[in-house]
Amino acid sequence: MAGVGVAVPGLVDVPSGTVRYAPNLPWQDVPIADWLRRRLDLGTDVPVAVDNEANLAALAEFGSENDAASNLSNLVYLTGETGVGAGLVADGRLLRGADGFSGEIGHIPVDPSGSRCGCGQIGCLETRIGLMAAVRTAAPDLAGEALDPEDLAQALRERAESGDPQALSGLDEIGRWLGVGVSIVVNMLNPEKVVLGGYFATVAPYVVPTAMRELRNRAVAGEAAICRIAASAFGFTAAARGATSVIAEEVFRDPSRVPVDPDGPARSEDTA
């Protein structure tokens, strides 16, 4: 095994591989790298990389932008599941902050008279645009259904495609609050692109136009700062792709990390 990459929806102490706080799980001070190392009986030479899912997704998106030679160096990735987080790339580097806890845009207070968030506070952005908020506003009959996030996202999209009035107005409302969130990151970081992941990507045609309108109203620098808001091509898999790239980088740095398979293909000198 070359390594294990873990994407976590919460605050992660990356050097120790410990989840400090994940309000929607809910986990506090979980040493997940140590646990996995023991559970999977991994040697100390096998890397176990644990990071915030938005950071890993941002790395995946940024890598694909570089592959496309788009010369983009400032990118914001927004996760869209039960929780909402941001992976921030500034000047070509992941912006982690002093302790690695940056990007918690889902917990920026936007609605003082709103509902309680998983973090315990009132009116966080997440309570307005998290997947559960979208289900409540666009398809309330699905609120009690035990569907996984991808199925819920698909159901929302199908209802919007069929012209369901509640789905359309609910997603328009999500788009408005999403625009509030995007305008915060645009005013703070001036990115060239905002990439929407998770369920946002699935319902993008029904939320992006409203979000762009909101952004145009709220971008302090005006038209010059208006950036693209685009759906991730990776959908729900962006964080896993980012985690894979972190492990691949470890292998490129030290190829001897990958154990030689004694039953593997014969080397050319063996067959010569």
Ligand SMILES: [Zn+2]
């Ligand atoms: Zn919160």
